[in-house]
Amino acid sequence: MPTRRRRLFLIPVFLVLPLLAIFLVFYLPPIAYTFIQSFYKFSPMKGIIKEWHLGNYGKFLTDSYYLGILWRTIWLSAVVALVCLVLGYPVAYYILHMAGRARGLLVLLILSPLLVTVVIRSLGWIILLAPTGPLNRAVMGLHITSKPLPILFQESGVIIGLAHIYFAFMVLSLISSLQRIDPSLPLAARNLGANTVQAFLRVTLPLSLPGVLAGSVLVFVLSVGSFVIPAMLGGGKVTVLTYLIYQQYIKFVNWPFGNAMAFILLVLASGIILLAGRWLERGKYSAVFQ
Amino acid sequence: MIHVELQSVRKTFGSVVAVNGVNLSIEKGETLALLGPSGCGKTTTLNMIAGFLDLDDGNILINGKVINNVPPNKRNVGMVFQNYALFPHLRVYDNVGFGLQMRKVPKAEITEKVKRALDMVRLPGVEERYPKQLSGGQQQRVALARALVFNPDILLLDEPLSNLDAKLREEMRLELMDLRRRLGITSIFVTHDQEEALVLSDRVAVMNAGVIEQLAIPTEIYEKPKTGFVASFIGEFNKMAGEVAEIGSGGAVKVKIAEGVVIKSNQGYGGKVGDKVQVMIRPERMRLSLQATASDNSFPVKVEKIAYLGMVIRYYITIGGVRCVVFVANRGDRLNIATGADVHVEWDNEHSLIAGL
Numbered sequence: 021m022p023t024r025r026r027r028l029f030l031i032p033v034f035l036v037l038p039l040l041a042i043f044l045v046f047y048l049p050p051i052a053y054t055f056i057q058s059f060y061k062f063s064p065m066k067g068i069i070k071e072w073h074l075g076n077y078g079k080f081l082t083d084s085y086y087l088g089i090l091w092r093t094i095w096l097s098a099v100v101a102l103v104c105l106v107l108g109y110p111v112a113y114y115i116l117h118m119a120g121r122a123r124g125l126l127v128l129l130i131l132s133p134l135l136v137t138v139v140i141r142s143l144g145w146i147i148l149l150a151p152t153g154p155l156n157r158a159v160m161g162l163h164i165t166s167k168p169l170p171i172l173f174q175e176s177g178v179i180i181g182l183a184h185i186y187f188a189f190m191v192l193s194l195i196s197s198l199q200r201i202d203p204s205l206p207l208a209a210r211n212l213g214a215n216t217v218q219a220f221l222r223v224t225l226p227l228s229l230p231g232v233l234a235g236s237v238l239v240f241v242l243s244v245g246s247f248v249i250p251a252m253l254g255g256g257k258v259t260v261l262t263y264l265i266y267q268q269y270i271k272f273v274n275w276p277f278g279n280a281m282a283f284i285l286l287v288l289a290s291g292i293i294l295l296a297g298r299w300l301e302r303g304k305y306s307a308v309f310q
Numbered sequence: 311m312i313h314v315e316l317q318s319v320r321k322t323f324g325s326v327v328a329v330n331g332v333n334l335s336i337e338k339g340e341t342l343a344l345l346g347p348s349g350c351g352k353t354t355t356l357n358m359i360a361g362f363l364d365l366d367d368g369n370i371l372i373n374g375k376v377i378n379n380v381p382p383n384k385r386n387v388g389m390v391f392q393n394y395a396l397f398p399h400l401r402v403y404d405n406v407g408f409g410l411q412m413r414k415v416p417k418a419e420i421t422e423k424v425k426r427a428l429d430m431v432r433l434p435g436v437e438e439r440y441p442k443q444l445s446g447g448q449q450q451r452v453a454l455a456r457a458l459v460f461n462p463d464i465l466l467l468d469e470p471l472s473n474l475d476a477k478l479r480e481e482m483r484l485e486l487m488d489l490r491r492r493l494g495i496t497s498i499f500v501t502h503d504q505e506e507a508l509v510l511s512d513r514v515a516v517m518n519a520g521v522i523e524q525l526a527i528p529t530e531i532y533e534k535p536k537t538g539f540v541a542s543f544i545g546e547f548n549k550m551a552g553e554v555a556e557i558g559s560g561g562a563v564k565v566k567i568a569e570g571v572v573i574k575s576n577q578g579y580g581g582k583v584g585d586k587v588q589v590m591i592r593p594e595r596m597r598l599s600l601q602a603t604a605s606d607n608s609f610p611v612k613v614e615k616i617a618y619l620g621m622v623i624r625y626y627i628t629i630g631g632v633r634c635v636v637f638v639a640n641r642g643d644r645l646n647i648a649t650g651a652d653v654h655v656e657w658d659n660e661h662s663l664i665a666g667l
Binding site: 202204205207208209210211212213214215218222223226227305307308 | 360361362381382383385386387388389391392393395396397398399400401408409412413440442456460
């Protein structure tokens with residue numbers, strides 16, 4: 021029997037092996053190389069010089085221009101996550117209480133933005149949000165404002181574009197979390213004297229926190245790493261970190277500096293996620309996460 | 311005094327009629343069991359009393375007041391859910407205290423009442439634990455404490471013991487009986503377990519296909535089932551189809567099962583001679599003996615199979631071509647009867663129940 025048990029124990033290992041192999045071969049070496057290169061020097065005349073220094077990191081972390089962009093990237097992504105959460109929660113809640121067929125259709129509708137490539141989708145938003153576009157014509161036609169709303173090529177435009185596409189990720193993650201809540205729990209709360217709002221705030225919402233966390237992290241990470249939408253809907257005026265990295269790589273060919281920025285972004289984004297997770301998991305409703 | 315009343319309560323889900331005109335009156339302090347197979351409408355009825363489902367028709371009254379449109383949080387009804395429905399993210403303290411918190415009871419009083427409720431269900435000192443850290447039986451007690459701590463008017467229990475293993479179930483059953491006696495709270499519980507219903511309730515409502523087939527005290531449900539459904543749902547019966555051969559005075563009836571096999575009863579029959587009827591006899595009311603005695607009913611039979619269950623022994627025999635079973639309590643003086651033995655099966659008149667077909 022021991023050999024048999026040992027073989028059974030190996031099954032999970034075999035199951036993750038293909039993915040592990042892909043990660044080890046195609047993912048880890050480039051990352052490692054990027055990391056190493058972020059410590060190299062660069063000269064516009066001679067290109068990359070294989071000499072170790074911390075200058076790339078120092079340059080980024082001491083320059084208020086770069087730090088400002090880093091800050092903007094982070095808060096922009098956080099706002100996108102928040103917008104998706106606030107708009108997505110009622111939708112997820114509603115979908116969950118719908119009948120089978122209608123539910124499937126609505127989920128499909130929410131996923132539909134993912135069916136269009138990012139460039140086309142962004143062009144669509146540009147047309148829609150342009151100073152002479154349908155939105156502004158409607159707003160001005162109704163005499164709500166006299167001037168076009170400053171949305172396009174502004175942070176708000178970027179937030180709209182990002183929220184539009186990542187909304188689906190938030191809703192799906194909320195649905196899967198809400199689905200796992202025993203339907204008799206809100207009933208029990210009602211039975212014990214809670215009105216619908218109290219039952220939601222005391223029972224349903226805390227129990228859906230894992231979904232809130234997962235959805236927010238997902239949207240945040242995707243937003244931090246997005247490039248095309250901020251570039252197109254920001255019109256070059258809303259510079260985010262990915263755009264800086266792109267510049268360093270393509271325009272200045274300063275790969276070491278670009279790599280350093282990429283790493284700062286990676287570490288910061290992971291750090292924020294870890295902290296947010298810790299904060300929730302150690303909070304009042306820590307039992308939900310066990 | 312009537313505490314809870316259901317008047318022609320009806321509930322449909324789409325084209326399915328779940329509850330079809332249920333009438334019930336429950337006295338103050340009484341315990342009523344809603345007993346029936348799954349899908350009979352018993353849980354739907356309970357959910358309507360709790361306020362989780364709207365009625366299609368009829369009225370539900372508590373203390374003489376129609377509560378059809380009173381939301382669940384204003385009904386002051388305690389409920390123990392089948393899966394207990396303890397809040398997994400809250401400690402036992404907050405679970406039990408939930409109803410009091412919602413009623414804005416001062417904190418010190420909550421602490422005191424939670425403690426007393428946990429003492430009452432014999433689970434003191436678990437306030438700081440989470441439901442997951444408790445066993446099934448302990449969770450059940452917490453659920454009970456949570457449902458009782460805010461002094462509800464009535465207590466509803468949905469399959470209270472079904473999630474417990476056999477031993478624990480027996481223990482909780484005794485405790486529920488004890489608790490019921492101590493608190494004297496009007497309670498309604500739903501179960502598909504006949505023993506649970508018979509043991510725990512003052513009256514049993516046997517439900518089938520959305521209607522109450524019989525509403526009576528436990529002994530009457532068992533001894534005098536009113537319909538074929540009640541008879542087949544509760545306990546076991548040997549059923550033999552036959553023809554009424556003779557109707558005498560004082561309820562005496564003779565039913566012919568087969569050539570030479572006539573069963574006597576004194577339970578009366580309202581029909582006429584020649585009617586097709588069913589004779590039903592509880593297996594534990596039949597006896598086996600080696601020699602025929604002066605009994606009302608006595609037939610020579612052959613033991614075909616014996617199932618030794620420990621507490622009882624089941625003997626399988628055939629009467630007039632119908633396979634029957636006889637329960638014999640194992641008193642230690644085991645009848646010296648082996649498979650294939652020729653014996654006599656006997657029972658008294660009053661145990662032959664007659665039902666129309």
